[in-house]
Amino acid sequence: MDLATGQVAERGEAIPRGRGSGTHVCLLYENEEERREVIARFIELGIAGNERVAYFAETDPELIPSWLAEHGVQVPQAPQFTVSSTEEIYYPHGEFHVERMFPFWRAFLTEAEGLDLDGARATGETSWSREVPGGELIVEYEAKLNTLLLDLPVTALCQYDVHRFDGATILDILRVHPLMLIAGQVVANPYYVGHEQFLGQRNPVAE
Numbered sequence: 001m002d003l004a005t006g007q008v009a010e011r012g013e014a015i016p017r018g019r020g021s022g023t024h025v026c027l028l029y030e031n032e033e034e035r036r037e038v039i040a041r042f043i044e045l046g047i048a049g050n051e052r053v054a055y056f057a058e059t060d061p062e063l064i065p066s067w068l069a070e071h072g073v074q075v076p077q078a079p080q081f082t083v084s085s086t087e088e089i090y091y092p093h094g095e096f097h098v099e100r101m102f103p104f105w106r107a108f109l110t111e112a113e114g115l116d117l118d119g120a121r122a123t124g125e126t127s128w129s130r131e132v133p134g135g136e137l138i139v140e141y142e143a144k145l146n147t148l149l150l151d152l153p154v155t156a157l158c159q160y161d162v163h164r165f166d167g168a169t170i171l172d173i174l175r176v177h178p179l180m181l182i183a184g185q186v187v188a189n190p191y192y193v194g195h196e197q198f199l200g201q202r203n204p205v206a207e
Contacts, residue, residue, distance in 0.1 A: 022149030024142075025157045025186060026177035028170065035159065038184055039123055040071035042157055046121045047076060051155075052112035055083045056090070056124030079115060086128045096134035098141045102148050109152050121155035127164040139169065143176040146195040157181070172198075 029035040039055075046053040053075075057064055061083040065075050075081040089104070090096050112120035129135030142158065149156065160173055174180065174191035175198050181187075193201075 022152050023155040023179065024146055024149050024177055025155070025179040025181055026173060026189070027157060027159050027181045028162050028173070029159065030162050035161075036067055037071060038181060039157075039159070040068055040073045041184065042121070042123055043068060043075065043081070044073045046119070046155075047073070047081065049119060050117055051119035051121050052079070052108070052115060052117045053081045053120075054108065054122040055081075056086050056122065057083055058086050058125045058128055061085055079111070080117065086125055089124065090128065091132045091134065094133065096129065096132050096137065096141075098134075098137050098144060101141060101145070105145075105148055105152060105154060105156075109154050119153065119155070121157070123157040123159060125159050125161075127161050130164055139172045139176060140199070142173065143195040143198050146176065146178065 027035070027038060029038070043053055043055065055061075055064055064083045068075055090101070108122065109120050126138060129138040145156065158173075158177065160170070162170060165173070171191070174189060175193045176195060177189055178192045179186050180189040
């Protein structure tokens with residue numbers, strides 16, 4: 001995929017490895033089996049590319065390798081591939097804080113480099129944000145993550161169950177992701193407005 005033009009990638013090349021700057025992709029899904037197929041391919045590409053791969057799960061982390069195997073993906077042992085709970089990553093103290101996430105992403109890339117791997121990618125589930133204090137800031141976090149990824153060659157795939165979010169939030173989610181996954185392919189997101197514009201609209205400067 002040509003990130004400059006947003007040209008649709010062929011299946012199997014859907015999530016390119018980051019170089020220089022990162023890649024921020026949104027997956028909106030309604031069907032669980034379709035979600036698992038897309039995530040399996042995302043993880044498979046990372047493993048094949050000798051990348052550090054992480055999954056942030058709302059369900060029991062021990063279940064993830066099982067359904068990945070059902071989709072033909074045999075995951076390597078840690079530390080190349082790890083599964084963590086969303087609680088551990090996003091709200092270890094019971095509340096989500098936007099700024100706390102940015103040192104995490106820097107450390108994640110540093111870890112990959114220390115392991116002599118060729119890249120880093122992660123995917124996380126997000127429905128926890130509907131219940132956890134501070135979760136209402138997840139769209140602000142997604143917008144600010146774009147700024148961080150300008151300097152970090154990390155591929156981040158954010159999973160959103162459309163049944164768990166209202167229409168206004170889904171629209172905001174689209175507005176802060178430059179790329180989106182449709183039918184297993186990455187396309188430039190026509191709803192993306194840029195993080196600076198989005199945050200400026202949400203937090204206008206007083207005259």
